[in-house]
Amino acid sequence: xxxxxxxxxxxxxxxxxxxxxxxxxxxxxxxxxxxxxxxxxxxxxxxxxxxxxxxxxxxxxxxxxxxxxxxxxxxxxxxxxxxxxxxxxxxxxxxxxxxxxxxxxxxxxxxxxxxxxxxxxxxxxxxxxxxxxxxxxxxxxxxxxxxxxxxxxxxxxxxxxxxxxxxxxxxxxxxxxxxxxxxxxxxxxxxxxxxxxxxxxxxxxxxxxxxxxxxxxxxxxxxxxxxxxxxxxxxxxxxxxxxxxxxxxxxxxxxxxxxxxxxxxxxxxxxxxxxxxxxxxxxxxxxxxxxxxxxxxxxxxxxxxxxxxxxxxxxxxxxxxxxxxxxxxxxxxxxxxxxxxxxxxxxx
Numbered sequence: 001x002x003x004x005x006x007x008x009x010x011x012x013x014x015x016x017x018x019x020x021x022x023x024x025x026x027x028x029x030x031x032x033x034x035x036x037x038x039x040x041x042x043x044x045x046x047x048x049x050x051x052x053x054x055x056x057x058x059x060x061x062x063x064x065x066x067x068x069x070x071x072x073x074x075x076x077x078x079x080x081x082x083x084x085x086x087x088x089x090x091x092x093x094x095x096x097x098x099x100x101x102x103x104x105x106x107x108x109x110x111x112x113x114x115x116x117x118x119x120x121x122x123x124x125x126x127x128x129x130x131x132x133x134x135x136x137x138x139x140x141x142x143x144x145x146x147x148x149x150x151x152x153x154x155x156x157x158x159x160x161x162x163x164x165x166x167x168x169x170x171x172x173x174x175x176x177x178x179x180x181x182x183x184x185x186x187x188x189x190x191x192x193x194x195x196x197x198x199x200x201x202x203x204x205x206x207x208x209x210x211x212x213x214x215x216x217x218x219x220x221x222x223x224x225x226x227x228x229x230x231x232x233x234x235x236x237x238x239x240x241x242x243x244x245x246x247x248x249x250x251x252x253x254x255x256x257x258x259x260x261x262x263x264x265x266x267x268x269x270x271x272x273x274x275x276x277x278x279x280x281x282x283x284x285x286x287x288x289x290x291x292x293x294x295x296x297x298x299x300x301x302x303x304x305x306x307x308x309x310x311x312x313x314x315x316x317x318x319x320x321x322x323x324x325x326x327x328x329x330x331x332x333x334x335x336x337x338x339x340x341x342x343x344x345x346x347x348x
Contacts, residue, residue: 100173107169110299111226114159115267117297126172127181135178136161145186147198149216156292158267158282161185163219163294166192192300201307211246211289215307222306223294224284227262234326235305240313241328246289252316253332258284266295321347 104124108117114136118129137160140151147164154160165185172181201215221242225235242258249256266282268274282291298306315328317335319342327338342348 110167125174218306222298222302226298226302236310239305239309256288
């Protein structure tokens with residue numbers, strides 16, 4: 001190879017080296033770019049990750065707020081629903097109040113029996129008579145009313161609360177519970193009859209010498225007095241007649257029997273009401289002294305007369321004429337004369 005040819009050959013080699021170096025530089029430069037892109041990508045990914053995290057937090061916050069909003073709405077809805085229900089209940093209550101069961105006034109005259117009370121209650125739509133009778137047989141009212149004798153004593157009677165259902169005018173609900181009905185009578189009895197009268201009788205008050213007295217016995221006697229005379233002015237004297245017989249059974253010749261016509265048919269009021277062959281356990285023509293229970297529901301006046309008899313009255317007999325006049329006698333002979341006098345004058 002000649003020298004002139006070498007440079008020509010060498011030039012390309014230089015240029016090749018230059019190109020090779022340039023390529024190397026480009027490669028290095030490319031690697032750096034790749035590295036930079038990688039780093040930039042990593043940074044971008046980290047930023048994206050932080051963005052996604054932030055978005056997740058925002059989403060969670062929004063969800064939490066959404067849940068709280070729903071809960072608040074539900075609570076508000078619940079409160080509103082409760083209020084609506086209350087308003088409706090109040091409205092219903094108002095309607096119910098305006099449409100309460102009808103009431104009825106029923107008057108129970110003095111001297112009526114429990115059987116008569118039951119008929120009045122049933123006829124006025126208050127309660128069934130049998131439900132009324134049964135309630136006083138199955139329920140013990142004595143713990144609430146101190147004037148009553150023991151429930152054992154009451155349950156031995158034809159109608160346990162006879163004598164203690166105070167006669168008066170009452171306002172009842174139509175279809176009222178029998179127990180509520182009975183309590184109305186008993187509460188009124190407690191108001192109408194004084195505690196002093198009850199205590200006096202239970203303490204075997206003044207005038208009760210030979211006969212052991214109690215308030216229950218006074219009510220039994222009062223029920224007989226009530227049926228014997230409607231005249232309150234005469235009741236303390238009639239009471240004295242019965243007391244005199246019990247206190248001195250041999251003096252009058254009655255043997256201590258009260259012999260009151262009013263006791264013949266109890267618990268029936270009239271002879272035509274009683275079953276055939278019926279004989280009352282309360283008939284004071286058969287028994288000595290007081291019967292085992294009252295024969296009607298007496299007034300407070302009759303109860304006072306039984307507890308406080310007329311001490312000046314020494315009679316053992318009395319008779320009432322058609323006009324309501326009363327005739328008293330200390331002997332049976334005088335009593336017969338009084339009856340004959342009334343017959344002769346058209347008063348018997």
